[in-house]
Amino acid sequence: KEESGTKTLYLAHTLPQTHPVHKGILKFQESLDKKSNGTLKIKIFPDGQLGSEREVLELLQIGSVAITKVSAATMSNFVPEYHVLGIPYLFRDKEHQFDVLEGPIGKSILEKGSKFYLRGLCYYDAGSRSFYTSNKAIRTPDDLKGLKIRVMNNQMAINMVNAMGGSATPMAYGELYTAIQQGVVDGAENNPPSFVSSNHFEVSKYYTLDQHSAVPDVLLISTKYWEKLTDQEKIWVQEAAEESSEAEKKYWNDSVEESMKIATEAGVEIIIPEKSLFAEKSKSVLEEFEKENPDLSSLIEQIKKN
Amino acid sequence: MMNRLDTLFKNTCKVMEVLLILIFALLVLDVLWQVFSRYLLNRSFSWTEEFARFSLIWLAILGAAYLSAKREHLSMDFLYQKFSSAKKKKVLLLIEVCVFLFALIVMVIGGFNLVYTTLDLEQLSGTLRIPLGYVYSIFPFSGLLMMCFSIYHIAKINSNQITE
Amino acid sequence: MSIEVLSIIVLFVSFFILLMLKVPVAFSIGISTTISLLLNIDSLPGITTIAQRMITGIDSFALLAIPFFVLAGEIMKRGGIANRLINFAKSLVASLPGGLAYVNVLASMLFGAISGSAIAATSAIGSIMTDRMEEEGYPREFSASVNITSSTTGLLIPPSNILIVYALASGGTASVAALFIAGYLPGILLGLALMGYVAFVAIRRKFSKEQRAPLKEIWTYFRKAFFSLLLLFIVVGGIVAGVFTATEASVIAVLYAAILALIYGDIRVKDFPSVLLTSAKTTAVVMFLICTSMAMSWLFSFESVPELMSNFLLEQFSNKFVIFLVINIILLIVGTFMDITPAVLIFTPIFLPVVVALGMDPVHFGIVMVLNLCIGLCTPPVGTILFVGSGVAKISVSQVIKPLLPFLAIMVIVLLLVLYIPEISMFLPRLFDL
Ligand code: NA
Ligand code: NA
Numbered sequence: 001k002e003e004s005g006t007k008t009l010y011l012a013h014t015l016p017q018t019h020p021v022h023k024g025i026l027k028f029q030e031s032l033d034k035k036s037n038g039t040l041k042i043k044i045f046p047d048g049q050l051g052s053e054r055e056v057l058e059l060l061q062i063g064s065v066a067i068t069k070v071s072a073a074t075m076s077n078f079v080p081e082y083h084v085l086g087i088p089y090l091f092r093d094k095e096h097q098f099d100v101l102e103g104p105i106g107k108s109i110l111e112k113g114s115k116f117y118l119r120g121l122c123y124y125d126a127g128s129r130s131f132y133t134s135n136k137a138i139r140t141p142d143d144l145k146g147l148k149i150r151v152m153n154n155q156m157a158i159n160m161v162n163a164m165g166g167s168a169t170p171m172a173y174g175e176l177y178t179a180i181q182q183g184v185v186d187g188a189e190n191n192p193p194s195f196v197s198s199n200h201f202e203v204s205k206y207y208t209l210d211q212h213s214a215v216p217d218v219l220l221i222s223t224k225y226w227e228k229l230t231d232q233e234k235i236w237v238q239e240a241a242e243e244s245s246e247a248e249k250k251y252w253n254d255s256v257e258e259s260m261k262i263a264t265e266a267g268v269e270i271i272i273p274e275k276s277l278f279a280e281k282s283k284s285v286l287e288e289f290e291k292e293n294p295d296l297s298s299l300i301e302q303i304k305k306n
Numbered sequence: 307m308m309n310r311l312d313t314l315f316k317n318t319c320k321v322m323e324v325l326l327i328l329i330f331a332l333l334v335l336d337v338l339w340q341v342f343s344r345y346l347l348n349r350s351f352s353w354t355e356e357f358a359r360f361s362l363i364w365l366a367i368l369g370a371a372y373l374s375a376k377r378e379h380l381s382m383d384f385l386y387q388k389f390s391s392a393k394k395k396k397v398l399l400l401i402e403v404c405v406f407l408f409a410l411i412v413m414v415i416g417g418f419n420l421v422y423t424t425l426d427l428e429q430l431s432g433t434l435r436i437p438l439g440y441v442y443s444i445f446p447f448s449g450l451l452m453m454c455f456s457i458y459h460i461a462k463i464n465s466n467q468i469t470e
Numbered sequence: 471m472s473i474e475v476l477s478i479i480v481l482f483v484s485f486f487i488l489l490m491l492k493v494p495v496a497f498s499i500g501i502s503t504t505i506s507l508l509l510n511i512d513s514l515p516g517i518t519t520i521a522q523r524m525i526t527g528i529d530s531f532a533l534l535a536i537p538f539f540v541l542a543g544e545i546m547k548r549g550g551i552a553n554r555l556i557n558f559a560k561s562l563v564a565s566l567p568g569g570l571a572y573v574n575v576l577a578s579m580l581f582g583a584i585s586g587s588a589i590a591a592t593s594a595i596g597s598i599m600t601d602r603m604e605e606e607g608y609p610r611e612f613s614a615s616v617n618i619t620s621s622t623t624g625l626l627i628p629p630s631n632i633l634i635v636y637a638l639a640s641g642g643t644a645s646v647a648a649l650f651i652a653g654y655l656p657g658i659l660l661g662l663a664l665m666g667y668v669a670f671v672a673i674r675r676k677f678s679k680e681q682r683a684p685l686k687e688i689w690t691y692f693r694k695a696f697f698s699l700l701l702l703f704i705v706v707g708g709i710v711a712g713v714f715t716a717t718e719a720s721v722i723a724v725l726y727a728a729i730l731a732l733i734y735g736d737i738r739v740k741d742f743p744s745v746l747l748t749s750a751k752t753t754a755v756v757m758f759l760i761c762t763s764m765a766m767s768w769l770f771s772f773e774s775v776p777e778l779m780s781n782f783l784l785e786q787f788s789n790k791f792v793i794f795l796v797i798n799i800i801l802l803i804v805g806t807f808m809d810i811t812p813a814v815l816i817f818t819p820i821f822l823p824v825v826v827a828l829g830m831d832p833v834h835f836g837i838v839m840v841l842n843l844c845i846g847l848c849t850p851p852v853g854t855i856l857f858v859g860s861g862v863a864k865i866s867v868s869q870v871i872k873p874l875l876p877f878l879a880i881m882v883i884v885l886l887l888v889l890y891i892p893e894i895s896m897f898l899p900r901l902f903d904l
Contacts, residue, residue, distance in 0.1 A: 010772075048641065049771040049819070055526045061423055062522060063515035077429060116427045153352060153432045170352045170433070172531060174642025175715060178904070182647075182712020326750040327743045330537065337534060337721040341714065355531050365537065366528050366761065369754025370496070379494030380755050380809065384851040384867070386492040397491055404493045408501050412524070416517030420525070423518070445525055 007233075008041045009066035009225060012050035012059070016197060020255040021069060021124050021217055022046055024248025028219070031240035040233055042067070060222035061117045067221045071126065073154055075218055078116040081109045084299055087286055088160050088212045089279040091303075097214055098125070098249075100306045105299070110218070119226050121219040121241035125252040128211035132195055132268075133187030134180050138208040139273055141165055141281040150176055150188040159288060160212065161189075164281045173198075180204060192259040193252075201263045208271040210278045219244075308461070315375070315458055318451070322372045326365065333361040352433040360431070360441045371448035374405060375455045377468075391469065398463045406456035413449025421446060473509060474773045481506035481769070486807065489852065495809055500524070500762035503769050510772070520765045527764025528757050531717055532638055532646065536631045537753040538720030542701075543585030544749045545727040548737050551698050552594040555580045558688075558695040565682035568672025570606055572665055574599045574613065575620040579661045580695075582624015583702055587631060587752075588847065592621040592855050596862040608677060610865050611873045618859035618870070619877040620664050622844035625810070626657030626837065628706045629723070632810055634716060635760065636836040639767075639818035644832040646716040647709045648904040652833050652895045656841060656888045663884050667876060697730050710902055756811060763812035767819055780824045790828040794889055797821050798842055802882075805846020809854060813843050830892070837895040841888055845881045848874065 011029075015022050022044075029042040050056055050065060053074045059065040076082035084090070091097035100106055101123045110120025131138050131149065138144055144166035151157035153170040161168035169185050179185045181203040188200065189212070195201055219241055229237065264270060290297050340354035373379045386397060425439030462468040481502050488498035500520070508516045559576035566572055574595060582591035596617040603613040625632050628650035637646045671677075704726060705719045714722065731737040737745070770776065787793045801821075804813050818839065825835045847855040850867060860870045888894050 045771065049776075050768065051523075051526065055522065058420075058424070058522055058526075059519060061427060062420070062518045064511055064519040077432075078427065153356075155433070158352060170355070172642075175532070175645075178645045178647055178712070179715075181903075184712055184715070323747055327746045330541070330746045330750050330753075331742075333534070333537065334541070334721060334724055337538070337717065338725060341718045341721060358534055359529050359531055362530075362534055362537065362757070363525060363528055365750060366754055366757030367525075369750050370758035370761075373751060373754050373758070376751075378751060378755070379496055380759065380854065381492045381494045382489055382852045383492050385490045400491060401493050404488065404501060405497055408497050408504070412500060412504055412517050412520050415514075416519075416521035419514060419518040420521045442525055445521060 006039050006041055007229075008043055009221075010045065010050075010064075011042050011067040011069075012045040012056045012065050013069040014048040014053055014056075015046060015069070017046050019197065020193060020251035021126070021248060023251045024124055024244045025069060025219075027247040028240050028244035031243045032236055035236040035240060036233065040236060057118060057220075060220065060224075063117075063222060063224040065222070066225040067121075067219065069124065069217055069219050072123075072215045072218050073152060073157075075113065075118070075120075075220075076154075078118060079109065079112045080293060080296060081112055081299060082218075083156065083289070083293070084296055084303065085109075086154075086156050086213055086215045087289060087300070088282040089275075090286075090300070091214055094125070094214070096306065097216070098123075100303050101216060103306065105302060105306065113220060114223050117223045118220045119223050121221055121238060122245040124217040124219065124245060125249045126215060126217045127191035127193065127252060127256060128214040129189045129191050130210050130212065131187055131189045131208045132200065132204040133206045133208070134183065134204050136186060137206040137269065137271060138187075138210075139271055141277050147186040148184075150179065150185045156285065156289065157213075159285045160282050163284045164212075164278060176200065177203065191256075192263070193255045196259040196262050201266055201268050204268060206269050206271055207263060208273055210273050210275055212278055212282065308465070311458060311461070315455075318454075319372070319375050322368065322375070322451075326369055326372060329361050329365045329368070333358060333365065336361065356431055356433050360434075363441060364444050367444045367448045371451040371455070374409075374452045377459065394469070395463060395466075398468065399460060402456040402460045402463065406453050406460075409449040409452035409456065413452065414446045417442065417446035417449055474778075477506040477509040478773060478775065480509065481766075489807070495812070495852075496758045496762045499759075499766050499812055503762065503766040507769050507772070519768075523765040523768045524761035527761050530638060532634060532715075533757075533760070535629075535634050535646070535717045535720035536756060537749065538717070538724050539585070539629050539631055540587065540752045540756075541746070541749040542720065542723040542727040543587055543590050544745050544752070545724070545731050545737060546584060546698060547590060547594055548731065548741065548745060550736060551584070551695075552577070552581060552598060554691070554695045554698060555584075556595065556598060558691040560680075561683040561688040561691045564680040566669070566672075567679050568668045568677045569679045570599070570603045570608065571613070571616050571668040571672065571677070574603070574616045575623075575661055575665050575668065578617065578620040579623045579627060579657070580699070582621055583627040583629075583657075584698060585624065588621045588624050588844070588855050589858050591624045592617060592858045593862050595621070596859055600863045606677075609873070610863050611870050612671070614859050614863035614865060614870045615874040615877050616664070616668060617863070618848050618855050618874065619881060620661060621855055621859065622847060622881075623657045623661045625840055625844055626653040626660065628653050628702075628709075629716070629720070630840075631756070632814060632840055633836060635811055636814050636818060636840060637716075639815050640822055640832050640836065641819075643822070643826070644836050645904065647712075648833045648899045649836050650706055650716070651710050651898045651902055651904060652837050653840075654898055655894050656837050656884070659887070659894060660841070660881065660884045663880050664877060667880050701726055701730075710904065759809065759811045760815060763815040766812070767816045770816065771819060776820045776823060779820050780827070783824055784827075791890070793828060794825065794830070797825065798838070798885065798889060801839060801842045802845060805843040806849050807852050808846070809852065810840070810843045810847055813846070814839060831896060833899055834892050834895045838885070838889050841881075841885050845878060845885065848878060848881075 032040050053070040056068045072082045072085045113120050141164045144164050147166045148169045149161045149166045150171045151161050151168045158168040336354055336358050421439045421442045425437055429438045431438055484505055485498050485502035504520055556577045559573045563572035578591045578595045581595055582588055600613045604610055633649040634646055637644055637649055705723050708714050709716055709719045783793050847853050860867050
């Protein structure tokens with residue numbers, strides 16, 4: 001199937017081709033092609049063509065797909081340390097976040113996936129998530145009371161919304177647009193590019209930038225493929241990944257700016273709340289998390305001190 | 307020998323019938339509960355959806371094995387109807403061999419490897435926190451049943467007790 | 471020849487041979503997918519991947535609506551609802567020339583609408599109507615043709631399981647609610663078109679007509695059918711108004727049908743296990759088909775078939791109306807050889823990106839695709855409705871083919887109308903802002 005001397009690695013992810021992270025992945029493909037003189041090629045399957053995040057992770061473990069990009073939240077099913085990255089208001093700001101991720105803490109978390117055949121290569125910026133609502137504006141945490149907010153089906157997201165006073169409603173992402181439109185839920189939470197690309201801004205009047213969590217994306221390679229690479233190839237892959245991560249941060253910022261513009265022009269009211277009120281309310285999430293995962297407290301302390 | 311096999315086959319089918327009815331009934335109650343808790347109690351339980359999804363997998367895959375036992379999978383007999391009865395017998399045997407091989411290779415070996423991988427990697431489901439391997443285990447298990455049913459049918463075809 | 475092309479050829483050839491040898495459709499799909507994938511990747515990852523695709527292919531909350539609509543339909547079937555609908559339809563249209571044929575079409579539309587399954591409509595209505603029509607001088611082949619083609623309207627008129635399957639295959643770009651409401655007009659149009667042809671034949675061949683039913687009689691039959699018909703409004707209205715999702719609506723339908731059947735005395739509590747078992751079997755047939763179809767669909771993605779197909783179509787044909795036509799011709803061919811569920815799951819990912827790029831709404835395409843594949847359900851060599859329909863009419867498939875042809879031509883005309891006049895599908899979804 002392959003020309004002699006070239007290897008093709010299949011990379012699958014679930015994002016549309018207009019997404020900034022996809023652009024980052026294109027950069028990864030390009031850098032790797034250049035570094036390896038065309039001997040290491042990446043074939044990209046975007047748009048969830050090969051399955052959902054969790055399904056493709058399994059395909060990496062099975063060994064039929066080589067590389068994927070998932071949310072760190074999805075990875076926490078394997079490596080509990082990834083859970084920590086989703087704790088609300090853990091990072092002071094983006095700079096703090098990427099200092100941690102690109103430093104020894106972040107790297108050690110990437111390594112930990114190897115035990116599950118999922119070796120982390122780099123992080124991608126996925127911004128921070130905020131609430132959007134169809135009819136009731138959220139200006140303080142009190143406004144969340146009684147609102148049904150769609151969350152991803154994971155415990156931390158559910159706990160967080162409930163702790164802030166809302167009523168967390170896990171629901172498939174694909175059903176969400178109609179659910180908001182028809183009032184099955186009162187709102188949801190996501191980062192600006194997803195808010196716009198999902199068209200949810202069409203059915204939402206308010207976007208409250210409380211920025212409660214900043215879960216990054218992770219680029220992963222199946223160790224079944226990683227171990228087949230030569231030492232030189234491994235270096236190329238790692239370097240290309242890191243370069244793409246740098247480039248992606250810029251793509252992300254551009255996309256946030258553009259998304260906010262689209263949402264504003266569509267008449268969505270952007271609310272900039274007092275973040276500390278939300279942070280205060282969500283403290284119990286951290287406390288509960290530490291109670292359930294005492295072995296991760298030291299990691300949390302390290303991150304806070306970083 | 308054949309008599310004992312017949313009894314075993316019948317009893318296996320009975321057990322599967324009871325299981326299928328139970329799973330389906332639970333599935334109905336689970337989703338009804340989800341609807342009522344959402345509208346009447348105004349709260350939702352995240353486990354109801356996951357339980358429903360997993361029950362559907364069990365219902366479908368175990369149901370597929372039951373269909374194999376009863377030879378009631380959807381099939382096209384347009385050409386088959388034109389065959390002579392000697393040829394029909396050969397084709398019937400071939401069908402069972404095909405089912406047997408698919409059940410062995412994909413459902414038992416592939417399915418077992420999938421179960422093994424997910425158990426080995428300690429993958430838990432999102433809200434119920436049960437190992438996904440347990441959910442998937444219905445797949446190789448049903449494959450094994452299908453293989454047994456194929457062998458049973460082959461014996462029946464050979465002794466001309468199945469002719470259509 | 472590249473390995474991709476080779477493996478796709480192997481896929482189709484092996485699938486076709488297995489299918490013709492009466493290997494169950496789901497297994498034919500699964501086996502040919504396995505052979506083809508193993509030409510590309512190592513064996514253990516290959517077969518494990520297929521196992522994974524089969525399981526995750528049905529790991530969906532939205533698909534739950536299928537067993538529930540099947541169960542609701544099964545409960546209603548036990549309770550003589552077919553008879554009630556036929557009587558109601560008869561009081562309405564039996565006095566027209568060719569009246570009983572209209573009754574068949576209308577009853578199939580109503581029954582197909584309620585049960586969400588064309589096969590159920592074919593067997594339930596056909597088994598009652600063919601004999602009644604024969605008594606009044608309709609040839610059995612003609613009755614069977616009417617019954618077979620009109621049953622497909624139930625796949626368009628909501629609730630419809632195949633539209634749920636399409637919503638899944640579209641990756642959520644078409645919502646079940648929008649598809650459901652979009653299916654009404656095309657389904658009714660198809661029913662009316664078939665009736666139009668029936669009128670033409672009836673007048674020419676002087677089929678009998680019955681006395682006009684007095685209003686009082688219509689009212690009586692309407693009352694008897696009312697609570698069954700009300701279900702349609704609860705279910706579809708509930709979904710469209712956003713009171714509940716399709717899955718929730720389907721389980722409400724089960725509850726409603728069960729309570730109604732118990733009140734009417736159509737069914738007793740001790741009958742429920744057997745109702746559940748029958749429904750479990752029907753569910754498993756569809757679900758196992760979905761399992762292996764999802765594996766084949768994945769293989770196509772893995773082989774970049776959607777990309778190749780889209781490049782091919784966009785390069786070869788410059789006009790989008792021609793591309794729509796070509797896609798429909800391909801689908802008509804696909805439909806003759808493949809059951810509707812796998813066809814939707816496998817070909818939606820291939821064609822949807824192309825038509826969307828050309829400006830077609832995913833909801834519109836879903837209706838076009840289902841209507842198109844309905845035609846294949848009524849043709850040999852692979853046509854489940856054709857087989858069931860000729861089976862209940864107790865005639866052979868070859869007897870029914872000739873009288874069936876004009877009906878199929880009507881379906882093709884309706885298909886072209888629905889394809890090129892998007893408003894037929896999109897008017898209602900836009901009206902309800904879905
Ligand atoms: Na229907
Ligand atoms: Na056909």
